[in-house]
Amino acid sequence: MNLPFYHIFKREMLRLARLKSTRNLFIIVPVIVFFVLGSIYYKGALREVSVAVYDNDNSELSRTYIRYLEASPNLKVSYYMSSNDAIEDVFVKNEVQGIFYIPKDFHKDVLKSIPVQLKIYTNSTNIVFGNLLYKSAEQITQLVSAGVVVKSIAPLGINPDKILGTVLPIKVNTKVLANPQYNYVYYLLPGLATVLLQMIIFFAATRAFNNEWKKGTYEDLHRTANGNILAILFGKYLAYMIYSLSLCGLIFAIVFPVFGIPIYGNIGYLLLLLLLFLTVNICLGFGISLIFKSEVIALDMAIFYNSPAFVFSGFTFPIWAMPWFNSMYAQAIPYTHFLTAFLKIYQLDTPFYSIVPELRKLTIFLVVGILIIITGLIINRKIIFLQPKTSAI
Amino acid sequence: MNLKIIWRLLKREATLIQTDHSILLALLAAPLLYFALMGTTYMNKDEEKVNVGIVDLDHSKSSKAFLTKLNATQKINITDTYTNHGEAEKGFNNFDVQAIVEIPNGFEKKLINKESAPIGLILNNSKFLSSNDINKAVNIVAMEYASDSRQQFFESKGINPSTAKNKAKPVTAQIHAVYNPTNNYGNFLLPALLILILHQTLLISLSESIASDCKNNQILINFKDSKFSFFNYFLGKTGFYMILYFAYMTLTFLVAYPALNLPLNGSLFALFTVTFLFFIATIFYTWFISSFFKSQTSAMEIMAFTSYPVFLITGITWSFKEMPLFLQSIANLIPLRPYFEFLKKQTIMGLDSQLYNNEIIHLLALLLVGYVLAFLRFNYLRNKVQKSVINLSN
Numbered sequence: 001m002n003l004p005f006y007h008i009f010k011r012e013m014l015r016l017a018r019l020k021s022t023r024n025l026f027i028i029v030p031v032i033v034f035f036v037l038g039s040i041y042y043k044g045a046l047r048e049v050s051v052a053v054y055d056n057d058n059s060e061l062s063r064t065y066i067r068y069l070e071a072s073p074n075l076k077v078s079y080y081m082s083s084n085d086a087i088e089d090v091f092v093k094n095e096v097q098g099i100f101y102i103p104k105d106f107h108k109d110v111l112k113s114i115p116v117q118l119k120i121y122t123n124s125t126n127i128v129f130g131n132l133l134y135k136s137a138e139q140i141t142q143l144v145s146a147g148v149v150v151k152s153i154a155p156l157g158i159n160p161d162k163i164l165g166t167v168l169p170i171k172v173n174t175k176v177l178a179n180p181q182y183n184y185v186y187y188l189l190p191g192l193a194t195v196l197l198q199m200i201i202f203f204a205a206t207r208a209f210n211n212e213w214k215k216g217t218y219e220d221l222h223r224t225a226n227g228n229i230l231a232i233l234f235g236k237y238l239a240y241m242i243y244s245l246s247l248c249g250l251i252f253a254i255v256f257p258v259f260g261i262p263i264y265g266n267i268g269y270l271l272l273l274l275l276l277f278l279t280v281n282i283c284l285g286f287g288i289s290l291i292f293k294s295e296v297i298a299l300d301m302a303i304f305y306n307s308p309a310f311v312f313s314g315f316t317f318p319i320w321a322m323p324w325f326n327s328m329y330a331q332a333i334p335y336t337h338f339l340t341a342f343l344k345i346y347q348l349d350t351p352f353y354s355i356v357p358e359l360r361k362l363t364i365f366l367v368v369g370i371l372i373i374i375t376g377l378i379i380n381r382k383i384i385f386l387q388p389k390t391s392a393i
Numbered sequence: 394m395n396l397k398i399i400w401r402l403l404k405r406e407a408t409l410i411q412t413d414h415s416i417l418l419a420l421l422a423a424p425l426l427y428f429a430l431m432g433t434t435y436m437n438k439d440e441e442k443v444n445v446g447i448v449d450l451d452h453s454k455s456s457k458a459f460l461t462k463l464n465a466t467q468k469i470n471i472t473d474t475y476t477n478h479g480e481a482e483k484g485f486n487n488f489d490v491q492a493i494v495e496i497p498n499g500f501e502k503k504l505i506n507k508e509s510a511p512i513g514l515i516l517n518n519s520k521f522l523s524s525n526d527i528n529k530a531v532n533i534v535a536m537e538y539a540s541d542s543r544q545q546f547f548e549s550k551g552i553n554p555s556t557a558k559n560k561a562k563p564v565t566a567q568i569h570a571v572y573n574p575t576n577n578y579g580n581f582l583l584p585a586l587l588i589l590i591l592h593q594t595l596l597i598s599l600s601e602s603i604a605s606d607c608k609n610n611q612i613l614i615n616f617k618d619s620k621f622s623f624f625n626y627f628l629g630k631t632g633f634y635m636i637l638y639f640a641y642m643t644l645t646f647l648v649a650y651p652a653l654n655l656p657l658n659g660s661l662f663a664l665f666t667v668t669f670l671f672f673i674a675t676i677f678y679t680w681f682i683s684s685f686f687k688s689q690t691s692a693m694e695i696m697a698f699t700s701y702p703v704f705l706i707t708g709i710t711w712s713f714k715e716m717p718l719f720l721q722s723i724a725n726l727i728p729l730r731p732y733f734e735f736l737k738k739q740t741i742m743g744l745d746s747q748l749y750n751n752e753i754i755h756l757l758a759l760l761l762v763g764y765v766l767a768f769l770r771f772n773y774l775r776n777k778v779q780k781s782v783i784n785l786s787n
Contacts, residue, residue, distance in 0.1 A: 088748075
């Protein structure tokens with residue numbers, strides 16, 4: 001093929017393959033980071049969280065309560081406290097995340113219709129444990145409480161069909177969509193992997209042009225394209241896209257299956273979303289690369305812009321709970337919108353119309369990226385649009 | 394150790410930082426900007442009023458009363474009312490709402506007839522925080538109904554209201570979220586996040602500086618000027634960072650913590666001492682790793698991607714014991730791991746020093762390992778430099 005665009009594409013593919021930076025960004029970093037992150041959460045869900053029990057009643061009812069605790073898949077009674085134990089010491093020395101305190105006369109008071117409060121202390125320095133213990137403690141206590149109520153209403157005379165309606169008039173049938181397993185690998189790894197995907201593509205693209213200036217190869221690039229800047233841009237874009245898609249292949253064809261992460265949605269929609277997302281990041285990166293001649297400064301910009309992307313995406317802490325400025329900043333990062341559409345597709349298998357708003361927003365980023373590229377072309381026009389050398393007279 | 398030499402190298406480093414915009418940005422602008430950005434993100438500490446949609450097919454007084462109660466909870470904001478399941482599903486798919494509460498036809502009738510009235514709750518669990526909050530709120534309201542229903546039954550059997558109330562709720566759980574009373578996200582994450590910002594900016598800026606030295610052969614000049622003494626070189630090269638990060642540490646604990654209403658329960662002296670040791674350990678490790686980089690861009694590219702792994706591997710968001718053994722072993726080699734444990738026990742839990750001595754010993758051991766690694770690497774590079782000087786002179 002004798003198209004300048006094709007020559008640039010071929011040249012860029014080879015140039016990237018020879019760059020150490022490409023090896024770092026597209027092979028070493030993702031392979032190590034994705035697998036480390038996946039391995040952290042490989043167990044998926046927390047089970048058998050260690051708790052301590054202080055049974056100050058030692059009655060039939062308190063033992064029943066402890067049996068419920070022991071039977072819960074979320075809890076593991078690993079320590080039985082004595083009166084000499086201090087709560088703080090037990091948390092640290094016995095490495096428990098919760099303490100269940102059953103007061104004296106628990107059983108007697110229940111029989112006498114004196115309400116009893118069981119005290120449960122959760123170590124909420126880590127809210128993952130805090131939430132799990134809260135849920136389990138509430139469930140078990142309500143179950144025991146309901147059992148006591150049923151026993152006390154039965155002798156008073158009640159139609160057996162009405163017992164359930166009296167004790168539990170509203171039954172909440174919960175249907176959990178998108179990660180019903182509450183699996184942390186399914187929850188966190190796709191989010192972390194895709195934010196790193198954005199960072200990698202962005203970082204690589206910020207060096208697309210300034211690296212040529214630094215190495216003195218821009219003239220060769222210009223010559224290869226016959227001075228056609230559009231051919232340079234499209235040729236480079238296509239090469240970066242191929243590399244980016246290979247990274248997507250690593251994520252979706254290797255990392256996801258290795259950690260058993262399911263993709264529920266339409267692969268076609270996912271591919272369309274990815275293509276737009278990658279294009280946006282390549283364009284934004286190209287723009288920065290064309291504006292800042294110094295690679296280091298361009299990379300600084302990329303790091304500064306991308307590093308908080310995960311925090312601001314609303315993935316672990318919702319955007320609506322952030323102050324207005326932070327919420328606005330979140331909207332100015334393409335990852336925020338990509339993530340929303342990505343979650344819709346891969347976890348909820350939503351129809352195409354539901355991701356249209358995010359596709360529109362990403363298109364705006366694409367326009368911004370093109371405008372930044374144009375700005376870069378104007379600012380550095382003297383070193384971009386090279387004049388043909390005239391022979392000295 | 395020669396103070397004059399150290400001072401000369403320290404001034405040289407300050408000049409490098411001043412002239413290198415990238416280091417300047419990472420060292421001076423990034424920590425302050427990230428503090429402001431990240432700190433304020435979690436300023437509200439927790440979420441409130443999450444968007445929830447409803448499908449009320451009963452259209453009764455009881456269903457409306459139930460939904461009003463639900464809307465009155467702190468966590469739920471009923472924003473969308475749908476007429477049928479299909480319409481609700483559309484809103485759910487668009488992420489307009491994070492959950493749907495469906496009240497079927499016959500809800501009121503069942504309540505009156507003392508039959509269990511089922512309601513549907515569909516949760517979007519793609520984000521755990523909101524899903525958990527909604528689930529908790531709906532179940533709390535359902536339990537309030539249960540309590541009222543039981544009380545009414547006992548009263549109907551001639552039991553006085555006070556006893557009936559006691560009998561309706563014989564056992565309750567009083568849950569105390571110790572060390573984070575409202576179990577909020579901000580208090581859980583912010584202390585570690587602020588330290589991570591300092592850790593990462595130190596890592597990136599120092600590694601940029603060292604990589605720049607390696608690339609420009611400045612390392613040779615610095616070695617020579619330090620009279621090939623490890624202490625002279627090390628204190629001169631990293632002294633500026635030590636002073637600056639001491640200042641950042643003061644800013645973090647004396648300004649950012651109170652501003653963000655974060656707990657500081659232990660002794661400030663112990664906190665400052667251990668934090669300073671942590672920074673020195675980080676500086677040793679950073680110097681050692683960075684001495685292998687040949688360019689600033691390589692250093693930045695690699696270091697920028699360490700943020701998530703080094704943060705998450707410490708077990709701050711997960712159970713450390715549930716991680717694979719090889720990751721636990723790697724984590725134990727990173728100074729952040731014992732430091733985060735110390736920070737949690739000292740500032741948040743306010744424990745006696747004997748209960749965090751192990752973390753201090755762990756950190757000191759890592760400090761020693763970092764020192765030995767940096768010292769051995771320094772000697773290796775010094776020998777290499779000296780040999781090349783001899784070769785050149787020959």
